[in-house]
Structure formats: C-alpha cells, structure tokens
Amino acid sequence: MSNLELPLAGVKVLDLSTLLPGPLATLMLADAGADVIKLERPGRGDEMRTYEPKFGEASANYAVLNRGKRAYAVDFKDPTQRDRVLELAAQADVVIEQFRPGVADRLGLGYEAMKAVNPQVVYCSITGYGPTGSHAARAGHDLNYLAESGLLGVVADASGAPALPVTVLADIAGGTYPAVVNILLALRQAERTGEGSHLQVSMAHNLQMLGYGYFAAHQAGGQWPRPGAEQLTGGSPRYHIYPTSDGRHIACAALEQKFWDRLVELVGLDDKFRDDDGQEQAVIAALADVFASQTAHHWSTILDGEDVCTVIVATWDEAVQAGLVDVSGPDRVSAPDTDGASFATFASPVDPALRRDADTVPYPTLASLPDGSPWS
Known part of the structure; x- marks a missing residue:
C-alpha cells in the first residue's frame, strides 16, 4: 500500500x-x-x-x-x-x-x-x-x-x-x-x-480493565481477590506455574474440564485428583510433585501436540526458534x-x-x- x-x-x-x-x-x-x-x-x-x-x-x-x-x-x-x-x-x-x-x-x-x-x-x-x-x-x-x-x-x-x-x-x-x-x-x-x-x-x-474479572466478582459477590487464592492468581491447580526437576517451569492453564482430564491422564496424576473442587491445595501439591520428578525436556515430549493448554516456560532463544519472536x-x-x-x-x-x-x-x-x- x-x-x-x-x-x-x-x-x-x-x-x-x-x-x-x-x-x-x-x-x-x-x-x-x-x-x-x-x-x-x-x-x-x-x-x-x-x-x-x-x-x-x-x-x-x-x-x-x-x-x-x-x-x-x-x-x-x-x-x-x-x-x-x-x-x-x-x-x-x-x-x-x-x-x-x-x-x-x-x-x-x-x-x-x-x-x-x-x-x-x-x-x-x-x-x-x-x-x-x-x-x-x-x-x-x-x-x-x-x-x-x-x-x-x-x-x-x-x-x-x-x-x-x-x-x-x-x-x-x-x-x-x-x-x-x-x-x-x-x-x-x-x-x-x-x-x-x-x-x-x-x-x-x-x-x-485488566482487572475486569476481579471487579465483576466484587460487584456481584462483595469480595476483592485474595492474593494467590483465586482461580487465575494461584488458587487453582489448573492455572498454575510448576517447577521441573532441572530448574525450568511449566505453565499450566488447563481450565476447561476436557483439557484437565487429558492432562491428568498424560502426566499420570492419581485419578482421585481429577475432581479438584474443594481440594485445590492438595492437587497443586500432587501435581507439583509429578512435574518436579522429570526434566522440562521430558515433559515437552509428552505435552507437545496435545490440547492441554500446558507448556514449558520458554527462554527468549526458544521463543525465537518457535517463531513467536x-x-x-x-x-x-x-x-x-x-x-x-x-x-x-x-x-x-x-x-x-x-x-x-x-x-x-x-x-x-x-x-x-x-x-x-x-x-x-
């Protein structure tokens, strides 16, 4: 043009x-x-x-x-x-x-x-x-x-x-x-x-505007977000950062049930944690143990190509190689x-x-x- x-x-x-x-x-x-x-x-x-x-x-x-x-x-x-x-x-x-x-x-x-x-x-x-x-x-x-x-x-x-x-x-x-x-x-x-x-x-x-969800929740329910305790702030095992055995990290955003169910199967999480409602902290701890047992490379071979909204936290070099930078x-x-x-x-x-x-x-x-x- x-x-x-x-x-x-x-x-x-x-x-x-x-x-x-x-x-x-x-x-x-x-x-x-x-x-x-x-x-x-x-x-x-x-x-x-x-x-x-x-x-x-x-x-x-x-x-x-x-x-x-x-x-x-x-x-x-x-x-x-x-x-x-x-x-x-x-x-x-x-x-x-x-x-x-x-x-x-x-x-x-x-x-x-x-x-x-x-x-x-x-x-x-x-x-x-x-x-x-x-x-x-x-x-x-x-x-x-x-x-x-x-x-x-x-x-x-x-x-x-x-x-x-x-x-x-x-x-x-x-x-x-x-x-x-x-x-x-x-x-x-x-x-x-x-x-x-x-x-x-x-x-x-x-x-x-960036806090629209917190605002809506307060107006409807009267409570402001609790640090590290809400669904998107660390309170849910489905939306969390987990360390791997080699010092890398995994970003999990498997919010929808279909993504969560598949993730539970892929990583071998105990089936009793499939329903995380009411036991969020226990599930976070269990999933943290699972991810911490293996390297980031190990988990990437399992997660890549799967619809689980769970990925390795990339370095800048990796982001460039992937075409995202x-x-x-x-x-x-x-x-x-x-x-x-x-x-x-x-x-x-x-x-x-x-x-x-x-x-x-x-x-x-x-x-x-x-x-x-x-x-x-």
Missing part, C-alpha cells in the same frame, strides 16, 4: 511526550500513515535516547519507538519557542503530551491554548493518575501504577510477596492503547462535527549517524493491511526547529 493510501495519510501529529506511552502511541499512528513531529528538550532530548545499549547516537529503545518520525529540539519555557510550538499546533490534527497535570497549562501549551489556535485539534493528555484527585500530582512509573491500582498484589509467592511484572503493563495497556483508541475516535468525531476534544488517559485508572522480520530501523547499519524490529500492532510497507526506516536525529513550518 502506498503512503497516500494509508488510513491516516495527511494526519499531522505533534508529539510532546517522552519515554514509552506517548511515543509508542505515535509510532502506531505513524505506521498507519500519520506525519509525526516529535518535540524534545534541547541537548540530550528524550530521556530514552540515553538508555543502553546504544544504536548509533541514541539507544536501541529510542530507535524502535521513534522510527519514521522527525524530532526537533524545543525549549518549552522560552516564550519565543513556545509560540513556535503553538504555530505547529495550529496545523496539527493531534497533539499528545505526557506532562504531570497542570504543567502544560503553565507552559502555555495546554488544551485551551491550543484550542484557541486550532478548534478542531484532538489533544491527548497521558498521565499517571488522571488530571484530578489526591494522586494527580504524584510522580510515578509503571510499577507504581500497578502497585496502587491493586493489580500487583493479586499474585504472591509462598512468602506472600508480589513479583515484578513481566513488562510495563500500565504504560502500554493503560497508556498507549487507550490513547490510540481514543485519538482515532476523536478524529472521527472531529471529522463529523468540526470540533476537537481533550482526551484524558490515566494509566492507573485504565488498569481497571521474530528477530528477522521485514521491518528494520536504521541509525542516521551510521553507514547503513540497521536491525530488524518488531512490527507494531497495526494490521499489515493498514500500515506502511515494510522498509528500513530511520529514527530521527535531534535537529533545530526550522524557520518555516516543517509541515509546509
């Missing part, structure tokens, strides 16, 4: 965000054809540029999140440069910012200032805890949002301690994805009505300050039918804002 045929061709996005939630959102918009201009502080730019490992002048993290954009250095506190930002906003369809509540307004770059020069602008604010309330002004990162939302504590180890999450769930599931969805809805509304909107994306509050796909990112160096990068969740053709796309150097409009 040519760039002119992409669904967001012609859409101009002004990105004032940093690190992960906003930049990943604008990457998805860029993949769908939007023209993204990213404004960063002078000198070191976006904090993510400094991360390790480096790929060219910036970090590999920055490279994969900001490929295909342009980046300009702007001092938002300088009145002259602030006015230049407002000039860009007057031409933009979308503005994304990730300051703490009130900061953009104090800088003269809040929604009202941008609406005054562009009534149709879709202005998206991504915050940790929302624009109001006792938590609004707090600094935070992904782990903090997970902790204070209640999600982090629902799965605990034998000592009762929660584990570090496998990835930055709040940033992506609570920030990036809601931002993209709401921006697309707001663009459609602006197209129909001629009116823009101010979108508020709170990463902590959006985590409620693609390190040689068609999308590549290059470093602008190296001689043609590039590496394969992940494809964003934008469907191939709706995104730009696979190509080697550079990440942006941090340039000076030109005198004229970069969108002209």
Whole structure:
C-alpha cells in the first residue's frame, strides 16, 4: 500500500511526550500513515535516547519507538519557542503530551491554548493518575501504577510477596492503547462535527480493565481477590506455574474440564485428583510433585501436540526458534549517524493491511526547529 493510501495519510501529529506511552502511541499512528513531529528538550532530548545499549547516537529503545518520525529540539519555557510550538499546533490534527497535570497549562501549551489556535485539534493528555484527585500530582512509573491500582498484589509467592511484572503493563495497556483508541475516535468525531476534544488517559485508572474479572466478582459477590487464592492468581491447580526437576517451569492453564482430564491422564496424576473442587491445595501439591520428578525436556515430549493448554516456560532463544519472536522480520530501523547499519524490529500492532510497507526506516536525529513550518 502506498503512503497516500494509508488510513491516516495527511494526519499531522505533534508529539510532546517522552519515554514509552506517548511515543509508542505515535509510532502506531505513524505506521498507519500519520506525519509525526516529535518535540524534545534541547541537548540530550528524550530521556530514552540515553538508555543502553546504544544504536548509533541514541539507544536501541529510542530507535524502535521513534522510527519514521522527525524530532526537533524545543525549549518549552522560552516564550519565543513556545509560540513556535503553538504555530505547529495550529496545523496539527493531534497533539499528545505526557506532562504531570497542570504543567502544560503553565507552559502555555495546554488544551485551551491550543484550542484557541486550532478548534478542531484532538489533544491527548497521558498521565499517571488522571488530571484530578489526591494522586494527580504524584510522580510515578509503571510499577507504581500497578502497585496502587491493586493489580500487583493479586499474585504472591509462598512468602506472600508480589513479583515484578513481566513488562510495563500500565504504560502500554493503560497508556498507549487507550490513547490510540481514543485519538482515532476523536478524529472521527472531529471529522463529523468540526470540533476537537481533550482526551484524558490515566494509566492507573485504565488498569481497571485488566482487572475486569476481579471487579465483576466484587460487584456481584462483595469480595476483592485474595492474593494467590483465586482461580487465575494461584488458587487453582489448573492455572498454575510448576517447577521441573532441572530448574525450568511449566505453565499450566488447563481450565476447561476436557483439557484437565487429558492432562491428568498424560502426566499420570492419581485419578482421585481429577475432581479438584474443594481440594485445590492438595492437587497443586500432587501435581507439583509429578512435574518436579522429570526434566522440562521430558515433559515437552509428552505435552507437545496435545490440547492441554500446558507448556514449558520458554527462554527468549526458544521463543525465537518457535517463531513467536521474530528477530528477522521485514521491518528494520536504521541509525542516521551510521553507514547503513540497521536491525530488524518488531512490527507494531497495526494490521499489515493498514500500515506502511515494510522498509528500513530511520529514527530521527535531534535537529533545530526550522524557520518555516516543517509541515509546509
């Protein structure tokens, strides 16, 4: 598909965000054809540029999140440069910012200032805890949002301690994805009505969707999840992590009876444990003993090809070999300050039918804002 045929061709996005939630959102918009201009502080730019490992002048993290954009250095506190930002906003369809509540307004770059020069602008604010309330002004990162939302504590180890999450769930599931969805809805509304909107994306509050089952159970039964005791938090032998004899682990998710019955047969679990209702802890202990008696390789030869929803916890190397992590796909990112160096990068969740053709796309150097409009 040519760039002119992409669904967001012609859409101009002004990105004032940093690190992960906003930049990943604008990457998805860029993949769908939007023209993204990213404004960063002078000198070191976006904090993510400094991360390790480096790929060219910036970090590999920055490279994969900001490929295909342009980046300009702007001092938002300088009145002259602030006015230049407002000039860009007057031409933009979308503005994304990730300051703490009130900061953009104090800088003269809040929604009202941008609406005054562009009534149709879709202005998206991504915050940790929302624009109001006792938590609004707090600094935070992904782990903090997970902790204070209640999600982090629902799965605990034998000592009762929660584990570090496998990835930055709040940033992506609570920030990036809601931002993209709401921006697309707001663009459609602006197209129909001629009116823009101010979108508020709170990463902590959006985590409620990830805990939908806990919420539903509480509203219907009055009880919040007990750490490590519910069906999906460690209380069921059918949804559990079990160690093997060689220090590997097995992820069991044999929730449905047909899967559970077949698993019991395959691993040779005592038939008295087929009905686990009311004896969950005993069944967990018995199945743990069974899995701990053999190596991961032994269990993979038994479980592979069986419909039991039970698998070996893979290493990254194994995930690559299985084709579940693609390190040689068609999308590549290059470093602008190296001689043609590039590496394969992940494809964003934008469907191939709706995104730009696979190509080697550079990440942006941090340039000076030109005198004229970069969108002209």
